[in-house]
Amino acid sequence: ENNEAIYGLGQQQDGKLNRRNIRLRMIQGNTDDYIPFFVSSKGYGLFWDNYSPTIFSDTPEETVFNSEVGDCIDYYFMYGGNADGVIAQMRELTGRAPMFPLWTFGYWQSKERYKSQDEIVGVVKKYRELGVPLDGIIQDWQYWGNNYLWNAMEFLNAEFYDPQKMVDDIHGMNAHIIISIWNSFGPHTKQYKELNEINALMDFVTWPESGSDKWPPRLDYPSGVRVYDPFNPQARDIYWKYLKNGLMSLGIDGWWIDSSEPDHLQFKDKDLNNKTYMGTFRKVRNAYPLMTVGGVYTHQRQETSDKRVFILTRSAFAGQQRYGANTWSGDVVASWKALQAQITAGLNFSLSGIPYWNSDIGGFFLWNFPKKLEDPDYRELYVRWLQFGAFCPMMRSHGTDAPREIYQFGKKGEPIYDAIARSIKLRYLLLPYIYSTAWDVTANHSTMMRALMMDFPNDPKVHDINDEYMFGKSILVCPVTESMYVKEDYDHVKSKDLYLPQGTAWYDFWTGDKIEGGQTIKKEVPIDIIPLYVKAGTILPIGPQVQYATEKKWDNLEIRIYQGADGEFTLYEDEGDNYNYEKGLYSEIKFQWDDKNKVLIVHDRKGSFPGMYEIRTFRIVLVAPKHGCGDRETVDMDKQIIYHGKKMNIHFQ
Incomplete structure (x- = not known):
């Protein structure tokens, strides 16, 4: 219908939310993920179950999926x-999203790239010295050495002289490390040789093109790097064998699967005629990220249940939520326009059925800012991007x-530094809310990052x-x-x-x-404030100030009640x-709020787990102007209760 809106179709960078009246060539790319599924404002959805390059076209007259390869027309209509x-x-239909570890919802620091063991350990140490919360650090590429050893899944670079000590040092500071792995291998790696023997390497140009790591690349010295076939179960076994022995054995906490679309350079149509285990590459092209991520998840689940799988990856296909993956939006170029585009990219990605998404805080490339961090416009952009990142499923600077790193932007007492620190600390105060929302995602198929039409369809x-x-x-x-x-x-506050x-x-x-809702308002936005509004009827738990997610258990939580409607929240x-x-x-x-009678009902606790607090304190605050607001602890709470796991009615009249 003319007034109908549709959402989803993966992630694109056009800054538009409604996907009506567009034409897309759906083939996975660095900053564009394609999922042939959309949700209508009329309450239905359609999943076009095809993995090949596809043209999606919507006009006032018709909506069409047109795929290059298919054994038959196969789609699902959902109301x-x-x-x-x-x-x-x-x-x-496509799989439930599992729980991520609690620590993955903390703050992550990364860059392209930490060039030594001492550097990456030093970053974590510096955060601890500064008292700025941090849960994760990420090691990017080339820890394996030169490009002929691409993705060897071993620390062959001499600057990483004792990788076990590196991991232990990071863990000793109560932080976690994830590491870059790829879907491609250099010709001098053991994986390349073993995969080549079973014809599980494809022939097209991928990253890196050159064997030299200098820029621009020397194409007269080709790298020989080739992409592997994750559709082949034997190839997935080989991939995991080296990942397990080379990296997981060290205690690495998670996997950054880069270029999972995969990178396809100097594209030629005939490249899609490469053979995979499931047919031509053309037939299964868009499902490549699903299979490569799934191979790692499935093997790790078979290996251990003591550590949850966490995968950061650059591309996605329908159903990828079942494989413990958080997709980021790719190598976007920093600009104000790009920041706005990340919002719609994340919302439409989430409306494609996959709830975990993030972006490179600050943008990947700084081409528009030749002065880099010396440019005040970039420093401002970075702060605003970080504030947005604090309200994404993963908060990751890269x-x-x-x-x-925060200390690259100045020191404590300076506006940019203080604004960055404030947003990171706010993220940690909201961890009980965020982690409980993650459970809602797992248990009830909810969505964390929600376009407004989801909650306000009328x-x-x-x-x-x-x-x-x-x-x-x-x-x-x-x-x-x-x-x-x-x-x-910063003294003249804008709105x-x-x-x-x-x-x-x-x-x-x-x-x-x-x-009251239903109106446009002006909000003052000093550099350290992102506008946030809490819906009437909300019960919001505020956690303790911590340096890492698991530093303190959630006793003595501040429970903020936003009156004006009935509401409930499950911690x-x-x-x-x-x-x-x-x-x-x-x-x-x-927790249940009865607004008419001003009663907070704390129900019987359901379930238990090792290490759980049997008895705990809750500090209840009825939010009002200058009371129970912002990122400061409320000293004069309205009531304090001791909860033994049994139902309590707390009256406020």
Whole structure:
């Protein structure tokens, strides 16, 4: 219908939310992920079950999927009544999203690239000295040495002189490390030789093109790097064997599968005629990331249940949520326009049924900022991107051209440094909310990063809002996506126009002021503030100040009640990094707010797990102007209760 909107189809960089009246050539790329599935504002969805390059076209007259290869027309129509219902059906069809470890929801620091063992360990040490929270550090490529040894899955670079000590040192500071692995191998690697013997390497140009690691590449010295065939189960076994023996044995905590689309350079149509285990590459092209990610997940699950799989990857296909993967948006070029485009990229990706997504905070390339970190416009952009990243499923700073560690931006007491630190610390205060939302994703097929049409389908104004979204079902996030302080005059505060969806009242997270929905307002946005609004009826747990996610257990939580509507929230807890939750070892505490009678009901705790607090304190705060707001602990709480796991009614009249 003319007034119908559709969403999903993966991730593109055009900055548009509604996917009506567009034409897409769907073939996986660095910054574009294609998933042939969309959700309609009319409450239905359609999954075109085809893996080959496909043209999607929508006009006022018709909507068409046209694929290059197919044994037959194969599609699924789903009616769910609303977006959540459709996505639930898609996940019932293609797989449930497992839980990530708690520590993956903390802050991640990365760059292209840490060039030595001492450097990467030193970054973690510096964060601990500064008192800025950090849970993860990421080692990018070339720890294996030269390009002929590409992706050897071993530390053959002499700068990494004792990788076991490196991992142990990072773990000793209560941080985690994940590492770059690829789908391609250099001709001098053991994997290359073994895969070549079973004809599981493909013939087309991929990254890196040159055997030299100098830039620009010397193409007269070709690297000989070839992409492997993850459709071949024997090839997946070989891949895992070397990953397990070379890296997992050291205690590496997770995998960064880069170039999982994979990189296809100097494209020729005949390249798609390469043979895979499941037919021509053309037939299965878009499912490549699904198979390569799935190979790692499946093998690790067979290996151990003591450590949850965590995969960061650059591309995705339908169903990838079942393989413990968080997809990032690729090597985007930093700009204000690109920042805004990440919002719609993440929302449409999430509306494609895959709930875990993130972007390179600050943008990967700094081509538009030749002065790099010396450019005040870039420093401002970085802060605003980081504020957005704090409200994504993964908060990860990464890029090339300039390092992004907090201390590269100044020191404590300076506006940019303080703004960065504030956003990171806010992320940690919200971990009980974020982790409980992750459980809602796993248990109930929910979505973490939510386009406004998911929660406000009857408000026509939200159908194409491309710079606001819900993070979980309670927090409205309105990132600042334009420059306001280029001259770094932070004393003159600027404002942002934003829309509050109708049908509910909203509370300004920072001030506690209550505002009716259905209107556009102005919000002052100093450099260290991202506009956040909390829906009336919300019960929001605020966690402790910590240096890493598991430093303190969640006793003495501040429970903020946003009055004006009935509401409920389920606090979820488990051991944090194993699969015992699949055996029922976890706990849920349901909080319910009766707005008319001003009663908070804390229900009987359901379940238990080793190390669980049997008795705990909750500090209850009824949010009001300048009370129970922002990122500071509320000293004068309204009530404090001791909870023994049994139902309690707390009256506030």
